[in-house]
Amino acid sequence: MADWRYEEHLRSPVGRGALPPGGHDGVAGGAACGDLVRVVVAVDGARIAGAGFVAEGCGALTVCGSVACELLDGASVRDAARVSVAAVCDEVGGLTPGKLHAAELVVDALHRALGAAVAADAAPDGPARGTLAAMSGGVDSAVAALQAGPDAVAVTLELWRDPENDAESSCCSHSAVRRARDLAHRMGMPHLTLDLRDAFRDGVVTPWIEDHRNGLTPNPCVRCNGNVRLDAMLELADRLGCATLTTGHYARTTDDGLLRLATDQAKDQAYMLAGLRPSSIARMRFPLGGLRKPQVRALAEDADLPVARTPDSQDLCFLAGTGRPAFLARHGGLESRPGPIRDADTGETLGEHRGAHLYTLGQRRGLGVAAGEPRYVVGTDVTENVVLVGPRERLMTDRVTLRDVVLHREPWCVDAVKLRYKQPPRRARIVPAADGEAGAGAPATVVLEEPLLQAAPGQTAMLLDGDVVVGTGVLA
Numbered sequence: 147m148a149d150w151r152y153e154e155h156l157r158s159p160v161g162r163g164a165l166p167p168g169g170h171d172g173v174a175g176g177a178a179c180g181d182l183v184r185v186v187v188a189v190d191g192a193r194i195a196g197a198g199f200v201a202e203g204c205g206a207l208t209v210c211g212s213v214a215c216e217l218l219d220g221a222s223v224r225d226a227a228r229v230s231v232a233a234v235c236d237e238v239g240g241l242t243p244g245k246l247h248a249a250e251l252v253v254d255a256l257h258r259a260l261g262a263a264v265a266a267d268a269a270p271d272g273p274a275r276g277t278l279a280a281m282s283g284g285v286d287s288a289v290a291a292l293q294a295g296p297d298a299v300a301v302t303l304e305l306w307r308d309p310e311n312d313a314e315s316s317c318c319s320h321s322a323v324r325r326a327r328d329l330a331h332r333m334g335m336p337h338l339t340l341d342l343r344d345a346f347r348d349g350v351v352t353p354w355i356e357d358h359r360n361g362l363t364p365n366p367c368v369r370c371n372g373n374v375r376l377d378a379m380l381e382l383a384d385r386l387g388c389a390t391l392t393t394g395h396y397a398r399t400t401d402d403g404l405l406r407l408a409t410d411q412a413k414d415q416a417y418m419l420a421g422l423r424p425s426s427i428a429r430m431r432f433p434l435g436g437l438r439k440p441q442v443r444a445l446a447e448d449a450d451l452p453v454a455r456t457p458d459s460q461d462l463c464f465l466a467g468t469g470r471p472a473f474l475a476r477h478g479g480l481e482s483r484p485g486p487i488r489d490a491d492t493g494e495t496l497g498e499h500r501g502a503h504l505y506t507l508g509q510r511r512g513l514g515v516a517a518g519e520p521r522y523v524v525g526t527d528v529t530e531n532v533v534l535v536g537p538r539e540r541l542m543t544d545r546v547t548l549r550d551v552v553l554h555r556e557p558w559c560v561d562a563v564k565l566r567y568k569q570p571p572r573r574a575r576i577v578p579a580a581d582g583e584a585g586a587g588a589p590a591t592v593v594l595e596e597p598l599l600q601a602a603p604g605q606t607a608m609l610l611d612g613d614v615v616v617g618t619g620v621l622a
Contacts, residue, residue: 149239152209159208161215166196170266172258174251181207183251185214187226187259192271192387194218194226197259199252206241206248213237214256223268223386224299226260227336229253230328254320257327261301261339265378270387277390277431278383279335283326285453286394286434289442291335292449293433294392300330300337301379305346305370306464329453338386342378349374351464355478361528362604363506365567366462368618372421380426390431395419398435403428404554405615407571410438417567420608420618424554471504485531487515490524490540499533502526507602508541543600546592548607548619551576555616562610563592565601565621571610572598576617590619 169188175181181203188195197218199211213234218226234249235241241249276297281287283302291300302323323339330337350370357364376391383391396408397416403424408414419427434442446454459466465473474480483501488494497515499505509523515535522541525534546565553560557578562571573595579588592607601607601621609617 148241148245152238155209155212155216155238156205159212160219161198161212162208163200164196164198164215165200166198168267169196169198170259170262172255172260172262174254174258175203175207181248181251183207183211183255185211185252185255185259187218187256187263189223189260189263189267191269192223194221194223197256199255204245204248206245207251209238210234210241210249210252214252218256223260223264224336227257227299227338228331229256230331232331250324253327254324257337257339258341261341264338264385265340265382268385270385272387274387274389276388277392278379278386278388280379280391280393281326281330281337282394283322283329283453284394284459285446285451285456286396286442286458287326288329288333288394288451288453289445289449290392290394290433291330291333292445292451294431298335298392299386299388300326300333300335301340301382302326302330302337303375303379304339304341305343305375306351307343308464308468329451333449333451338382340378340382342374345374345378346370346464351477355474355480357604358474358503359478359480359528361503361526363602364604365606366464367418368421368606371419376419376422376430377426380429383429390429392431392433394434395432396434396437397432399427399430399432400614406435407610407613407615408432408434409436411570413439416615417564417606417608420606420615471500474503483531485533487513487533487535490534490536496521496535502528502531502533505533508599538599541600542597544594544597546594546601546607547622548590548592549587549622551588551590551617551619553609553617555611557590559611559616560609561612563594564608564610565598565605571608572596576609589622592619 165186166188169186172185175183183201185199187197197215201207201211217229231249231253277294279291279294279298279300281291281300281302304323327337350366354364354366379391395415396413397419398406405416407416443454480503484498486495487497487499505523505526507523515521521535522538524536524540557576560576563574564571574592577591603621605621607619
């Protein structure tokens with residue numbers, strides 16, 4: 147239990163009220179627990195330039211804030227990123243269970259402040275070394291971090307915080323950040339927290355809502371990886387002097403900076419990464435690309451990682467614990483709006499839906515339509531609030547129109563396309579728009595070797611040359 151050092155920090159707290167100018171804030175606690183702490187950290191280059199705190203609540207909070215500031219004094223950024231709850235407790239000889247909460251709050255606030263300071267002001271102090279390892283708190287990213295090599299630094303992103311969500315099942319909530327940080331420290335790695343909530347809302351959630359408002363079926367993971375998440379981590383890697391970014395995605399790369407499909411086709415995640423630029427891909431490392439899931443879990447068990455048997459996340463990270471209709475109503479004002487379900491051939495009204503924006507092309511379940519043969523959604527009109535249904539045959543197509551096409555190789559290289567995350571690649575070729583236009587953002591048509599079930603407008607098309615991702619487009 148706590149020794150004489152506890153009383154020393156309580157009598158003469160290090161850094162209390164001494165908030166460094168130009169520093170960055172991290173706050174933890176609040177009304178729910180009655181304790182509130184604010185930690186401010188300033189970074190200059192690769193070292194901590196100053197740290198201070200203010201605390202309201204129990205004396206243990208002041209003690210832990212003082213310990214944290216003492217640990218940060220003169221530390222390198224990487225050493226500061228190693229400060230854990232256990233480290234704070236050890237500095238005062240241990241804390242009782244009733245006081246452990248104070249150390250947890252201080253460490254939460256410290257790492258929020260440290261992450262913001264590093265992202266804004268850090269700079270490497272020498273040649274690039276090590277890799278930045280993205281950790282979500284799950285088994286895949288943990289095993290990837292295990293294989294990241296010496297001098298690796300872990301990072302976890304906080305992307306979304308909402309009381310309506312189940313924080314325990316989300317991979318990007320504050321609870322997930324804390325789990326990942328504890329795991330990284332257990333593995334002996336420095337860990338940083340990067341708060342991207344504003345960028346995530348603006349770049350992923352808001353477009354996702356607007357696409358639903360316009361009757362599209364968006365793929366937010368492709369947008370997040372291509373425009374928000376991974377580029378932000380590469381920028382952080384530059385700040386830390388890390389040469390590469392290591393993630394737990396099941397994917398591989400080519401020597402010229404393009405994605406390749408993973409060995410385990412059932413787990414392949416190249417589709418979710420297809421929006422990345424080659425310049426970003428060239429700096430990324432995917433240690434799991436040649437492994438299968440049972441092998442990954444075995445490696446985690448061999449390393450005695452507590453996440454070895456953690457189930458894979460299933461929901462979109464910002465939908466964890468809540469449904470799509472409730473989320474769209476809460477954050478986008480897209481309330482339930484009953485309207486007719488009509489037969490696409492006869493125009494006959496067959497039932498009632500909850501809002502055309504909630505239905506997607508090819509959907510069969512949840513229609514509530516009694517008919518002699520299976521009915522599928524074959525069209526929606528969000529303006530008129532009508533859902534059209536028909537037989538499966540109406541959805542079969544051998545041509546798909548794309549917009550916003552980006553190609554990394556010549557169009558004639560494309561020999562396959564993947565239109566859904568869980569769908570195997572299908573043999574196909576791409577026909578550029580009239581006059582041979584094939585520049586970035588140009589439209590194009592994918593001609594399939596065999597007809598398949600039409601994917602919904604707004605989904606991503608991944609264009610392949612063998613097992614190499616050579617482009618993307620959005621279904622028009």
